[in-house]
Amino acid sequence: MFRRRLTALVCSVAAVGLLATGCGDSDSGTSTAEKGTGKVTFWSFVKGSDEVAKAFNRTHPGIEVTFEAVPSGQEYYSKLTNAVKAGTAPDAAVVEYPQLPEFATQGKLEPLSDSLGPLVKDHFPTSVRQLVELGGQTWGVPRDAAPLMLYYRNDFFESHGISVPSTWDAYRNMTAQVKKADPKARGGVLYTDNPGLLTALAWQAGSQWFGTEKDSWKVSLDDAPSRKVADYWGDLARKDLVTSVSSLDPFWTSVQQNRTVAYVCASWCAGAQQATVADQKGKWSVAPVPTWDGKPASAMYGGSSFVIPKGAKNSAAAQEFIKWITTDPAGMKAWVSSGTSSMFPADPKLLPVTKAAFPTDYFGGQDVYALGSKSYAAVRPGWTWGPVMGTTNTAIVDQLPKVAQGKVKLFDVLTGSQQATVKDMKRRGMNVAP
Amino acid sequence: MTKTMTRVAPAGFDPAPERTDRTRPGRRGPGNRPSVLLSRAGVTAMLGLAALYTLLPMLWLVLSSTKSRQDLFATNGFAPGKDFALGDNLSYLFEVDDGIFLRWLLNTVLYAGVGSLLATVFSVAAGYTFDKLNFPGKEKLFSFVLLGVMVPGTAMAIPLYLIAAEAGLVNTFWGVFIPGLVFPFGVYLARVFSASYIPDEVLEAARVDGAGEFRTFCRIALPMIAPGFVTIFLFQFTQIWNSFFLPLVMLSDKDLFPVNLGLYVWYSSALSQGHPQDYLLAIVGSLVSVVPLVVLFLMLQRFWKSGMTAGAVK
Numbered sequence: 103m104f105r106r107r108l109t110a111l112v113c114s115v116a117a118v119g120l121l122a123t124g125c126g127d128s129d130s131g132t133s134t135a136e137k138g139t140g141k142v143t144f145w146s147f148v149k150g151s152d153e154v155a156k157a158f159n160r161t162h163p164g165i166e167v168t169f170e171a172v173p174s175g176q177e178y179y180s181k182l183t184n185a186v187k188a189g190t191a192p193d194a195a196v197v198e199y200p201q202l203p204e205f206a207t208q209g210k211l212e213p214l215s216d217s218l219g220p221l222v223k224d225h226f227p228t229s230v231r232q233l234v235e236l237g238g239q240t241w242g243v244p245r246d247a248a249p250l251m252l253y254y255r256n257d258f259f260e261s262h263g264i265s266v267p268s269t270w271d272a273y274r275n276m277t278a279q280v281k282k283a284d285p286k287a288r289g290g291v292l293y294t295d296n297p298g299l300l301t302a303l304a305w306q307a308g309s310q311w312f313g314t315e316k317d318s319w320k321v322s323l324d325d326a327p328s329r330k331v332a333d334y335w336g337d338l339a340r341k342d343l344v345t346s347v348s349s350l351d352p353f354w355t356s357v358q359q360n361r362t363v364a365y366v367c368a369s370w371c372a373g374a375q376q377a378t379v380a381d382q383k384g385k386w387s388v389a390p391v392p393t394w395d396g397k398p399a400s401a402m403y404g405g406s407s408f409v410i411p412k413g414a415k416n417s418a419a420a421q422e423f424i425k426w427i428t429t430d431p432a433g434m435k436a437w438v439s440s441g442t443s444s445m446f447p448a449d450p451k452l453l454p455v456t457k458a459a460f461p462t463d464y465f466g467g468q469d470v471y472a473l474g475s476k477s478y479a480a481v482r483p484g485w486t487w488g489p490v491m492g493t494t495n496t497a498i499v500d501q502l503p504k505v506a507q508g509k510v511k512l513f514d515v516l517t518g519s520q521q522a523t524v525k526d527m528k529r530r531g532m533n534v535a536p
Numbered sequence: 537m538t539k540t541m542t543r544v545a546p547a548g549f550d551p552a553p554e555r556t557d558r559t560r561p562g563r564r565g566p567g568n569r570p571s572v573l574l575s576r577a578g579v580t581a582m583l584g585l586a587a588l589y590t591l592l593p594m595l596w597l598v599l600s601s602t603k604s605r606q607d608l609f610a611t612n613g614f615a616p617g618k619d620f621a622l623g624d625n626l627s628y629l630f631e632v633d634d635g636i637f638l639r640w641l642l643n644t645v646l647y648a649g650v651g652s653l654l655a656t657v658f659s660v661a662a663g664y665t666f667d668k669l670n671f672p673g674k675e676k677l678f679s680f681v682l683l684g685v686m687v688p689g690t691a692m693a694i695p696l697y698l699i700a701a702e703a704g705l706v707n708t709f710w711g712v713f714i715p716g717l718v719f720p721f722g723v724y725l726a727r728v729f730s731a732s733y734i735p736d737e738v739l740e741a742a743r744v745d746g747a748g749e750f751r752t753f754c755r756i757a758l759p760m761i762a763p764g765f766v767t768i769f770l771f772q773f774t775q776i777w778n779s780f781f782l783p784l785v786m787l788s789d790k791d792l793f794p795v796n797l798g799l800y801v802w803y804s805s806a807l808s809q810g811h812p813q814d815y816l817l818a819i820v821g822s823l824v825s826v827v828p829l830v831v832l833f834l835m836l837q838r839f840w841k842s843g844m845t846a847g848a849v850k
Binding site: 143145147148149170171172173174175177180181184185187188189190192349350351354355357358359370373374375376377378379380381404442443444 | 606608609610694697698700701706707784785788789790797800801803804805807808809810811812815
């Protein structure tokens with residue numbers, strides 16, 4: 103039975119193309135949906151989740167949301183998978199964009215087209231909507247987007263006369279200048295434990311690792327833009343122009359110790375940077391992420407959406423809750439109430455809410471959100487995450503540390519992951535176009 | 537860390553003992569001279585490496601726990617920080633979230649302490665029964681126990697979770713506590729211990745004096761097998777204390793978390809979401825949660841040692 107459902111799903115993926123035209127059975131959705139009441143359990147690892155649940159409970163007397171903290175990462179996803187299997191799933195849960203297709207194709211999520219589908223169509227731009235829609239169905243509601251930006255030390259750049267790069271060619275020169283100016287300093291990082299940034303850079307270059315074609319998946323981690331990006335970053339790492347470190351404490355240590363003076367990251371890094379390296383206040387600035395041809399182009403590194411797992415006991419109330427925390431200004435305000443998050447709302451209308459909550463003095467009064475807005479608008483549409491991202495990512499991460507040592511080429515890492523991905527998809531009974 | 541280790545390693549290698557060995561070639565014939573790895577220096581070096589491997593992370597943990605948030609990133613992991621912030625860190629650890637950390641510690645003590653105590657009682661009783669009493673299907677039953685030894689605990693987590701879901705035990709104290717009561721390896725060990733510690737003659741005498749089976753077990757057998765009891769207890773205690781995957785899938789209510797799961801929740805999203813204080817919490821919390829284990833092992837070391845060598849000499 104599982105097989106059949108899976109095949110049906112994978113087949114219906116073909117409808118994705120039709121969906122892009124924007125047609126659909128939208129208008130009746132929200133009006134007919136009954137107002138939910140009762141208890142809602144809510145799983146999340148996103149900071150601020152407890153405040154959001156509290157704020158919601160205060161303003162919605164009929165619904166009682168119980169927030170349960172879960173760890174982030176692969177552990178969480180196996181917990182959620184098993185909870186759905188055992189029938190003990192929460193009513194609302196966070197799922198990051200890369201993991202969403204995996205849950206959707208395995209039938210672990212409640213389809214939302216008839217309930218929250220119209221909301222998603224109304225509120226979110228195409229590029230992010232495509233991340234929560236698959237096979238003609240809506241599977242989640244976006245909360246935050248994570249458009250790329252360039253972070254750099256303005257004091258270092260100024261004192262050594264280095265200009266902020268706007269193209270990747272200029273970026274390479276910048277990394278060389280940085281190394282020349284201070285042999286200990288580097289102008290970028292290649293994370294060894296997290297393929298997310300690399301993926302975002304491929305996405306920005308115009309690659310499409312996953313796509314759907316007729317009734318099958320298309321996997322192309324080895325397409326031309328990916329090759330360009332992999333060769334570029336592999337070369338920077340091998341020549342020691344960028345640091346190869348884990349994205350956790352080694353990275354922040356390198357920032358704190360002035361060894362990383364520029365890096366590409368998503369919007370949320372602004373908050374992390376400000377909180378983690380508080381004493382470098384005023385020394386950091388943000389700039390648009392460099393592009394290949396000088397024209398604005400961006401992608402997303404991170405971001406999360408909210409879903410209703412299959413078997414949720416109180417879907418109606420969970421819908422109310424998810425709607426509020428993703429598209430209501432009061433809900434968005436609750437997320438950023440701590441004042442430390444530079445979360446970028448996926449719903450552009452809510453931008454003023456998060457912008458008002460984020461202090462700008464760390465970045466010398468710079469309008470980080472205006473920059474984020476431009477980057478968000480430039481996110482290349484058409485990107486889809488794959489149905490076995492766990493496998494895809496593991497295959498990349500396993501090899502990443504060897505890139506800087508020159509033992510493997512970054513592009514070969516991608517082709518290796520391509521093979522592992524296709525193999526796993528076939529094993530799970532999915533059609534993969536050659 | 538690995539880098540530091542390899543750099544430190546040659547220092548631990550002490551060539552002196554090897555020289556002493558070479559000056560006395562007469563002790564062993566040149567033909568059966570042991571390989572370099574087995575020479576005293578080789579063994580010392582390997583033990584030194586192993587000691588470093590065990591102690592360096594501990595050193596890092598201790599040093600990092602004393603640092604302020606800024607020092608944590610600004611200074612070398614194996615050097616002390618500029619400020620000594622251990623006191624501040626500790627008080628923050630026990631204050632945060634209405635003292636949830638203490639709650640996690642208590643939970644862990646209940647899961648691991650009470651759980652392993654009961655598990656040990658059951659294991660010893662079962663092992664004793666397998667060793668001393670005769671009943672039909674004994675060896676067949678025992679092979680089931682051995683089967684249980686072969687299956688790793690992590691592999692059992694998902695089936696246990698599915699069963700607990702049926703029984704309505706998911707996200708309750710019992711969901712983690714009850715699985716901790718089952719310890720097949722303990723039964724196996726207890727059988728071995730029972731065979732070597734409790735002579736059949738003593739039981740015979742007790743029976744002749746009119747003691748019932750249960751009384752014999754409680755009054756005669758249990759005291760005799762005490763070192764084995766402690767060994768099994770420590771085994772199971774560490775196992776539950778370190779068990780991660782089962783609580784991870786089983787528990788969602790923060791108030792029920794064991795300490796390692798709580799620390800992981802702090803750690804896993806701390807840095808990516810700009811909450812470095814949670815990262816520091818996870819570090820200090822790890823240090824604190826190691827302490828009870830160290831204390832327990834030091835206290836029970838005497839029993840542990842005699843348990844390990846039980847039956848070595850007959």
